[in-house]
Amino acid sequence: MNILKTKIDGLIIIEPRVFQDTRGYFYETWNKERYVEAGIPCDFVQDNESKSSYGVVRGLHYQQAPYSQAKLVRVVLGEVLDVVVDIRKGSPTFGQYESVLLSAQNKRQFFIPRGFAHGFSVLSNDVVFSYKCDSYYRPESERGLCFSDPEIGIDWGVPADKMVLSEKDKKNPVLVDAEIL
Numbered sequence: 001m002n003i004l005k006t007k008i009d010g011l012i013i014i015e016p017r018v019f020q021d022t023r024g025y026f027y028e029t030w031n032k033e034r035y036v037e038a039g040i041p042c043d044f045v046q047d048n049e050s051k052s053s054y055g056v057v058r059g060l061h062y063q064q065a066p067y068s069q070a071k072l073v074r075v076v077l078g079e080v081l082d083v084v085v086d087i088r089k090g091s092p093t094f095g096q097y098e099s100v101l102l103s104a105q106n107k108r109q110f111f112i113p114r115g116f117a118h119g120f121s122v123l124s125n126d127v128v129f130s131y132k133c134d135s136y137y138r139p140e141s142e143r144g145l146c147f148s149d150p151e152i153g154i155d156w157g158v159p160a161d162k163m164v165l166s167e168k169d170k171k172n173p174v175l176v177d178a179e180i181l
Contacts, residue, residue, distance in 0.1 A: 003038045006100075008086055008093045011116075012039060013100055014072075014109040027107060029074065030132065040111050042070050044132040049076070052122045052129065055162040057167065059119015060085055060145040063180065067141040068114040070134040078127030079103035080120040081157045085145060085181050095175055097154055117145045121156040121163075136168035143179055144172035151175060 002015035004021075014035075018027040028034070030044070052058065060083070063069050073082060083099045100106050112118055120129065147154065147165065152175060156163070172178075 001034065001038070002137055006098050008096060008098050009091075010113040011084065011098050012111040014038065014111065016107055016109065018107055020154045029109070033119050035072075040072065042072070042097075042132075042134040044072065044134050046133045046136055047130070048133065048137075049128060049130045052065050052127050053164075054122055054124045054125050054154055056127075056164045057081065057119065057156055057158065057169070058121075058166075060117035060147055060172065061072070061119060062087060062117040062143055062145075063135070063138060063141040064143055065114075067138040069136055069137075070114050071118060071131045072109055073108050073112065073120075073129065073131040074107070074109040074119075075100065075102045075104050076128040077104050078122065078124035079105070080122055080124075080127055082110050082118075082120045082131060083156070084110075084112050084116040085154075085175070086102055086115065086116050086177070087117050087145070087178070089180060091115070095152060099154070109133045119147060121158045123157055144169060145178055146174045149174040 004013040
């Protein structure tokens with residue numbers, strides 16, 4: 001597999017080795033030994049999957065400590081723009097974001113350590129999005145950031161009039177007003 005570093009410390013893009021022939025393809029989506037060697041020493045405890053359609057924006061979500069989560073995300077069907085915002089207090093990149101195109105075609109994975117708010121926008125007709133988490137979901141710890149915070153300035157790749165958001169995500173605070181431990 002090919003490991004790509006990003007401009008924000010800790011974020012890793014993984015390009016897996018794909019074996020393809022006339023029958024289709026095969027690749028490892030998780031191998032603890034190899035991923036530890038690549039700098040991903042997580043013990044994942046929960047797998048999640050969502051299905052969405054074009055224009056859906058999910059996020060930006062995070063869980064407060066002590067229940068914060070590291071995630072390994074990928075797309076099974078379709079294409080998304082995956083976005084993370086550094087919310088680690090004291091980090092030199094606090095408030096900055098990184099985005100990566102994830103698709104069933106490129107088979108890239110994105111490792112997001114603890115201390116980041118995460119979201120994605122759906123760029124294809126439909127998408128099936130899969131992610132591993134190293135901590136269980138705790139609703140009492142769940143928080144979010146405003147997807148359109150002008151101080152962060154995320155371009156989601158979807159026109160504003162085509163965006164579909166949950167009522168909860170529409171009410172998330174901007175970063176300066178967010179509850180971050």
